[in-house]
Amino acid sequence: MALLPILIAPDKRLKQKSTPVSRVDGSIRQLMDDMLETMYAAPGVGLAAPQVGVLQQVIVVDIGTEQDKHLHAPLLLANPEIIHREGELPWKEGCLSVPEHMAEVVRSAVIKIRALDHNNRTIYIEATELLAVCLQHEMDHLRGILFIDHLSRLKRTIILQKLKKAAETKE
Ligand code: NI
Numbered sequence: 001m002a003l004l005p006i007l008i009a010p011d012k013r014l015k016q017k018s019t020p021v022s023r024v025d026g027s028i029r030q031l032m033d034d035m036l037e038t039m040y041a042a043p044g045v046g047l048a049a050p051q052v053g054v055l056q057q058v059i060v061v062d063i064g065t066e067q068d069k070h071l072h073a074p075l076l077l078a079n080p081e082i083i084h085r086e087g088e089l090p091w092k093e094g095c096l097s098v099p100e101h102m103a104e105v106v107r108s109a110v111i112k113i114r115a116l117d118h119n120n121r122t123i124y125i126e127a128t129e130l131l132a133v134c135l136q137h138e139m140d141h142l143r144g145i146l147f148i149d150h151l152s153r154l155k156r157t158i159i160l161q162k163l164k165k166a167a168e169t170k171e
Contacts, residue, residue, distance in 0.1 A: 001037045004052040006096050008167065009146060010160050014097055018048075018055045018142040021078040024120040028058060032076040032118055035060045044096045046134045048141030051097050059138040063130050075125070080115035080139050082108075083124075091133040093147045099166075101159045105150045107136045 007014055021028055031054060039047040039060055049058040062074035087109030094102045111132050117123045127135055137147055148156045 002034050003041055004034050004038045006038065006042065006051050007053055009098050009148070009163055013053055014050055014146060015144040016050065016055055017144050018050055018057045020057050021116065024078050024116050024118060028078060029118055031058055032060055036074055036076065042096050046138045047096065048138045050141050057142045059142070061134050061138060063134055076118040077115040080113050080135065082111050082139065083114050084112035086110045089133065093133065093137055095147055098146060098148055098159065098163065103147065103151055103155065105147050107133050111135065
Protein backbone atom coordinates (compact mmCIF):
# COMPACT_ATOMS: atom_id res chain seq x y z
CA MET A 1 0.00 0.00 0.00
CA ALA A 2 1.09 3.56 -0.53
CA LEU A 3 0.08 7.04 0.52
CA LEU A 4 -1.06 9.16 -2.41
CA PRO A 5 -0.86 12.97 -2.59
CA ILE A 6 -4.31 14.60 -2.27
CA LEU A 7 -5.11 17.38 -4.75
CA ILE A 8 -6.29 20.65 -3.23
CA ALA A 9 -8.89 23.00 -4.82
CA PRO A 10 -8.77 24.86 -7.16
CA ASP A 11 -6.78 22.10 -8.92
CA LYS A 12 -8.36 21.68 -12.41
CA ARG A 13 -8.33 17.89 -12.17
CA LEU A 14 -10.93 18.10 -9.39
CA LYS A 15 -13.36 19.66 -11.88
CA GLN A 16 -13.12 16.88 -14.46
CA LYS A 17 -15.48 13.97 -14.99
CA SER A 18 -14.24 10.47 -14.19
CA THR A 19 -14.78 7.52 -16.50
CA PRO A 20 -16.39 4.23 -15.42
CA VAL A 21 -14.16 1.30 -14.54
CA SER A 22 -14.55 -1.55 -17.06
CA ARG A 23 -13.92 -4.13 -14.35
CA VAL A 24 -12.50 -4.14 -10.83
CA ASP A 25 -9.21 -5.96 -11.41
CA GLY A 26 -5.95 -6.09 -9.48
CA SER A 27 -4.88 -2.58 -10.46
CA ILE A 28 -8.22 -1.06 -9.38
CA ARG A 29 -8.05 -3.04 -6.11
CA GLN A 30 -4.55 -1.62 -5.58
CA LEU A 31 -5.90 1.88 -6.19
CA MET A 32 -8.73 1.24 -3.69
CA ASP A 33 -6.26 0.00 -1.05
CA ASP A 34 -3.96 3.00 -1.57
CA MET A 35 -6.90 5.40 -1.44
CA LEU A 36 -8.12 3.82 1.79
CA GLU A 37 -4.70 4.11 3.42
CA THR A 38 -4.46 7.73 2.22
CA MET A 39 -7.94 8.50 3.60
CA TYR A 40 -7.18 6.97 7.03
CA ALA A 41 -3.87 8.85 7.24
CA ALA A 42 -5.46 12.21 6.36
CA PRO A 43 -7.73 11.43 8.34
CA GLY A 44 -11.06 11.47 6.53
CA VAL A 45 -14.24 9.42 6.12
CA GLY A 46 -14.33 9.34 2.32
CA LEU A 47 -12.09 9.78 -0.71
CA ALA A 48 -12.72 9.77 -4.46
CA ALA A 49 -10.15 8.79 -7.11
CA PRO A 50 -10.01 12.24 -8.77
CA GLN A 51 -8.77 13.62 -5.43
CA VAL A 52 -5.58 11.61 -5.98
CA GLY A 53 -5.45 12.57 -9.67
CA VAL A 54 -7.03 9.37 -11.06
CA LEU A 55 -10.05 10.14 -13.25
CA GLN A 56 -11.81 6.81 -12.73
CA GLN A 57 -15.10 6.17 -10.94
CA VAL A 58 -13.72 4.78 -7.69
CA ILE A 59 -14.59 5.87 -4.14
CA VAL A 60 -13.72 4.64 -0.66
CA VAL A 61 -15.78 5.39 2.43
CA ASP A 62 -15.44 4.47 6.09
CA ILE A 63 -17.60 6.38 8.55
CA GLY A 64 -16.42 4.22 11.41
CA THR A 65 -18.87 2.45 13.67
CA GLU A 66 -21.27 5.34 14.22
CA GLN A 67 -24.07 3.72 12.23
CA ASP A 68 -24.85 0.95 9.74
CA LYS A 69 -22.44 -1.49 11.37
CA HIS A 70 -23.96 -4.27 9.31
CA LEU A 71 -22.29 -2.77 6.24
CA HIS A 72 -18.87 -3.85 7.50
CA ALA A 73 -17.09 -0.61 6.69
CA PRO A 74 -14.94 0.24 4.79
CA LEU A 75 -16.76 0.45 1.48
CA LEU A 76 -14.58 0.17 -1.65
CA LEU A 77 -16.75 0.98 -4.66
CA ALA A 78 -16.48 1.44 -8.41
CA ASN A 79 -19.07 2.99 -10.77
CA PRO A 80 -21.52 3.94 -7.98
CA GLU A 81 -24.96 5.09 -9.19
CA ILE A 82 -27.88 6.43 -7.20
CA ILE A 83 -30.96 4.41 -8.15
CA HIS A 84 -33.31 5.87 -5.55
CA ARG A 85 -33.35 8.98 -3.42
CA GLU A 86 -35.81 10.64 -1.09
CA GLY A 87 -36.11 13.42 1.43
CA GLU A 88 -33.73 16.22 2.27
CA LEU A 89 -30.97 16.35 4.85
CA PRO A 90 -28.81 19.39 5.62
CA TRP A 91 -25.34 18.43 6.81
CA LYS A 92 -22.18 20.37 7.62
CA GLU A 93 -19.54 18.96 5.27
CA GLY A 94 -15.83 19.19 4.81
CA CYS A 95 -13.48 17.75 2.17
CA LEU A 96 -9.84 16.70 2.13
CA SER A 97 -9.45 18.72 -1.10
CA VAL A 98 -10.91 21.82 0.58
CA PRO A 99 -8.95 21.75 3.84
CA GLU A 100 -10.06 23.72 6.88
CA HIS A 101 -13.42 24.81 5.47
CA MET A 102 -16.84 23.44 6.35
CA ALA A 103 -20.29 24.40 5.14
CA GLU A 104 -23.82 23.10 5.19
CA VAL A 105 -25.06 21.31 2.08
CA VAL A 106 -28.55 19.84 1.57
CA ARG A 107 -28.41 16.22 0.39
CA SER A 108 -30.99 13.50 -0.10
CA ALA A 109 -31.86 11.95 3.27
CA VAL A 110 -32.15 8.36 2.03
CA ILE A 111 -30.40 6.89 -1.00
CA LYS A 112 -30.07 3.52 -2.59
CA ILE A 113 -27.01 2.94 -4.74
CA ARG A 114 -25.75 0.27 -7.09
CA ALA A 115 -21.98 -0.21 -7.46
CA LEU A 116 -19.23 -2.75 -8.05
CA ASP A 117 -17.41 -3.90 -4.93
CA HIS A 118 -13.69 -4.74 -4.65
CA ASN A 119 -14.45 -8.21 -6.06
CA ASN A 120 -16.20 -6.79 -9.15
CA ARG A 121 -19.57 -7.94 -7.80
CA THR A 122 -22.64 -5.74 -8.18
CA ILE A 123 -23.87 -4.64 -4.77
CA TYR A 124 -26.74 -2.48 -3.52
CA ILE A 125 -26.45 -0.21 -0.50
CA GLU A 126 -29.19 1.68 1.25
CA ALA A 127 -27.84 4.59 3.23
CA THR A 128 -29.09 7.29 5.59
CA GLU A 129 -27.52 10.03 7.71
CA LEU A 130 -23.73 10.39 7.59
CA LEU A 131 -23.27 7.42 5.24
CA ALA A 132 -25.80 8.85 2.76
CA VAL A 133 -24.14 12.28 2.92
CA CYS A 134 -20.67 10.83 2.50
CA LEU A 135 -21.64 8.66 -0.49
CA GLN A 136 -23.34 11.60 -2.24
CA HIS A 137 -20.31 13.83 -1.55
CA GLU A 138 -17.85 11.26 -2.97
CA MET A 139 -20.07 10.53 -5.98
CA ASP A 140 -20.16 14.28 -6.71
CA HIS A 141 -16.35 14.19 -6.99
CA LEU A 142 -16.71 11.68 -9.86
CA ARG A 143 -18.67 14.33 -11.79
CA GLY A 144 -16.17 17.09 -10.99
CA ILE A 145 -18.37 18.63 -8.31
CA LEU A 146 -17.05 19.78 -4.92
CA PHE A 147 -19.24 20.52 -1.91
CA ILE A 148 -18.40 24.22 -2.34
CA ASP A 149 -20.13 24.08 -5.74
CA HIS A 150 -23.39 23.71 -3.80
CA LEU A 151 -22.77 27.04 -2.01
CA SER A 152 -23.42 30.56 -3.24
CA ARG A 153 -20.89 31.94 -5.73
CA LEU A 154 -19.71 34.45 -3.11
CA LYS A 155 -19.04 31.82 -0.43
CA ARG A 156 -17.29 29.58 -2.97
CA THR A 157 -15.09 32.42 -4.23
CA ILE A 158 -14.04 33.38 -0.71
CA ILE A 159 -13.05 29.79 0.14
CA LEU A 160 -11.14 29.30 -3.14
CA GLN A 161 -9.26 32.58 -2.64
CA LYS A 162 -8.24 31.52 0.87
CA LEU A 163 -7.03 28.15 -0.44
CA LYS A 164 -5.01 29.85 -3.19
CA LYS A 165 -3.43 32.18 -0.67
CA ALA A 166 -2.60 29.29 1.68
CA ALA A 167 -0.97 27.39 -1.21
CA GLU A 168 1.12 30.44 -2.15
CA THR A 169 2.43 30.98 1.35
CA LYS A 170 3.41 27.30 1.51
CA GLU A 171 5.58 27.56 -1.63
NI1 NI B 1 -14.48 15.58 -0.78
